Every structure is written in structure tokens, then in C-alpha cells.
Amino acid sequence: MVPHYKNKARPEKDMIFGIRALIEAIDAGKEIDKILLRRDMTSELSRDLFKRLEGMNVPVQKVPIEKLNKITLKNHQGVIAFISPVTYQHIEDIIPGIYEEGRTPFIVVLDNITDVRNFGAIARSCECAGVDAIVVPVKGGAALNADAVKTSAGALMKIPVCREENIGNALKFLSASGIKLVAATEKAADNYTAVSLKDPVAIVMGSEDEGIAPEHLRLCHELVKIPMMGTIGSLNVSVATGVLLYEVIRQRSI
Numbered sequence: 001m002v003p004h005y006k007n008k009a010r011p012e013k014d015m016i017f018g019i020r021a022l023i024e025a026i027d028a029g030k031e032i033d034k035i036l037l038r039r040d041m042t043s044e045l046s047r048d049l050f051k052r053l054e055g056m057n058v059p060v061q062k063v064p065i066e067k068l069n070k071i072t073l074k075n076h077q078g079v080i081a082f083i084s085p086v087t088y089q090h091i092e093d094i095i096p097g098i099y100e101e102g103r104t105p106f107i108v109v110l111d112n113i114t115d116v117r118n119f120g121a122i123a124r125s126c127e128c129a130g131v132d133a134i135v136v137p138v139k140g141g142a143a144l145n146a147d148a149v150k151t152s153a154g155a156l157m158k159i160p161v162c163r164e165e166n167i168g169n170a171l172k173f174l175s176a177s178g179i180k181l182v183a184a185t186e187k188a189a190d191n192y193t194a195v196s197l198k199d200p201v202a203i204v205m206g207s208e209d210e211g212i213a214p215e216h217l218r219l220c221h222e223l224v225k226i227p228m229m230g231t232i233g234s235l236n237v238s239v240a241t242g243v244l245l246y247e248v249i250r251q252r253s254i
Contacts, residue, residue, distance in 0.1 A: 014146065016081040017074050019045045026052050031084040033144055034059045036068060038078030049079070057088070057138045057165050085149050086156055088163040091170050094133045095177045105179050106248060107202035109135040111167055111212045113237060116142045120151025121238035122205070127155035129245040135162045135170050135202075171219045174202050181220040183212055184240060186233070188223035195222045197248040205244075208237050 016022050016030075023045075026032065035053070037046075039062045053060060068076050091107070098105045108131050113119055119142035126134055141163075142148060149156045164170040171181055179200040184192070204220055206212035217223070226235060226243055235243070 014083050014085075015072070016083065017072060017076040017079070019043075019049050019077050019079050022079050022081045023049055023052060025081065025083075026056075031087050032056075032058045033082045033084035034061070035082075036071075036080045037062050038065050038068060039063065041078050046078070057163050059139050082143070082145065084144055085146065086144060086161055089133070089160045091133060091135050091162040091164065092173060094160055094162060095174070095179070098132050099177075103132070104198075104252070105177075105200040105202075106131050107133055107135060107174060107179065108241065108245070109167065109171065109174075109181075109202050109204045110141060111137070111204060111216055112140055112207040112210045113205065114140065114142050114207065115237075116145060116148045117151045118142070118236070118238045119144070120148040120156065122241045123148070123152040123155045123159060123161075125238065125242040125245055127152070127159045129242075129249055131159060131245065133160040133162050135164055135167070137167050138163055138165050167213075167216055168219060171202075171204070171216060175219065175221070180222065182222045182224055182244075183217055183220035184225070184244060185211055185217065185223050186225055187217075188225040190222070190224055191227055192224040192244055192247055195224050197251045201248060203241070203244050203248070205237055205241050208234060 016025050035058055037060060065078065068078065068080055071080055095105060108122070108126050110119070110122065123134060144156065144161065175181055179202050181202050181204055182195060182197065183204040204212055204216065226240055228234065
């Protein structure tokens with residue numbers, strides 16, 4: 001996976017520089033998307049920062065100082081944080097409300113999808129299809145930055161995004177909540193139209209190169225595939241997601 005800090009185009013207004021500035025942002029309840037730390041930080045102030053980061057669902061990368069200097073020439077003190085444009089939620093807080101409203105849960109889980117534009121395009125399709133929430137991992141997922149929001153046509157500002165420390169635990173929670181886990185994979189025997197999607201469902205999608213992690217695939221109740229008629233082996237993941245989302249809508253409208 002290509003580290004997100006190679007994206008040099010991110011505006012500085014979306015960043016926080018310095019240890020004390022980040023501590024103040026955390027204390028003020030700012031939503032942090034990701035933090036880059038100098039590898040050899042040992043100061044007392046940095047220890048205060050580490051304490052605040054305990055238990056927070058925020059990706060932290062320890063990097064050489066040269067990487068930080070490539071992002072900004074400001075006095076970053078070995079710390080650069082990226083502000084999230086949205087407030088992350090937890091799937092455990094979303095599902096009960098859906099049932100209480102008498103609706104049928106419709107969830108999308110993204111596993112190993114790191115491309116920002118694919119993430120944005122998927123979010124746009126999810127919002128248009130009436131998906132209740134998107135579940136993403138704390139680590140190993142696309143950054144929720146301005147590019148993602150732009151590609152989503154603003155959908156990421158409207159649909160709940162649940163950032164979870166452990167995707168496997170999130171899948172287990174969804175299953176225990178009566179939600180069918182349907183994974184899209186070329187390993188499936190059944191086409192996506194052969195499986196019932198009328199009941200509570202979570203569509204699980206993986207990256208085009210790695211797919212869904214095997215341990216997550218084993219948790220899914222149904223494996224489905226989209227038939228390929230041409231010579232290329234697979235669809236773009238955002239297109240494939242759209243196909244499955246609208247199959248849910250088609251089946252639920254019958």
C-alpha cells in the first residue's frame with residue numbers, strides 16, 4: 001500500500017502542525033483523519049500526546065523526519081495531523097436506530113480499498129442508493145480528504161462513515177444484529193442476482209488487487225460474483241459496488 005503522506009497536494013489548511021497544537025485540537029474534539037509522527041520522538045510533551053492518542057480510532061504512522069519536511073517547511077516539531085472533513089461514527093450506534101425507525105438496514109463495508117477516488121465514487125453511489133452507513137477500517141483504508149469528498153459529489157458529508165478499529169469485529173456485530181453479510185468476490189459460485197438481498201444486508205467490497213481479506217471473507221454468509229463477458233477480469237470496484245447496490249434496490253422493489 002502506498003503511504004498516504006505521499007499526497008503532497010493536500011492543502012495546509014487541512015493540517016495541524018506541532019505537538020501542542022495537536023493536543024489542543026484533540027482536547028477541543030476535532031476529528032482527526034490521520035497523524036504522522038517522527039520516529040524518534042521522546043520529549044515529555046510527546047508523551048502527553050501519546051496518552052491522549054490511547055484508545056482513539058486514529059491511524060498513526062511513524063515516519064522519518066524527511067517525510068514530514070517534504071509536506072511542510074513549517075515548524076512541525078515532528079508532528080503533522082490531517083483534519084477530517086466529516087465526523088466519524090461507530091456502526092454499533094447506527095444499527096439500533098435503523099431498526100427502531102422500522103427500516104431494513106442497508107450497509108456497505110469497504111475492506112482494503114485505499115484509492116481515494118474510488119472511495120468517493122462508492123460513497124456517491126451509496127448515498128444515491130439509500131445506504132444507511134459505510135464501514136471503513138482505521139488502518140488500510142482510503143483517506144477521507146477533500147479529494148474523496150469532491151469525488152463523492154458531497155455524499156460523504158451526508159452519509160454516516162463508521163471508522164472501525166477491527167473490520168472483523170464490525171462484521172461480527174452486523175451478523176449478530178441480524179444482517180446478512182454478502183461479499184463480492186471472483187471466488188464465488190453464485191451470480192449476484194441469485195442471492196436474496198431483500199432482508200437486512202451488508203455488501204462487503206474489497207480492493208481490485210487484494211480483494212477482501214480471507215479472515216473477513218470467512219465471516220460472510222453469501223459470496224457473489226458479477227459475470228464478466230469480456231476479456232478483462234474485473235470491474236472497477238466503484239462500478240462493481242454500484243451494480244450490487246442497485247440489485248438490492250431492484251429486489252426490494254419487487
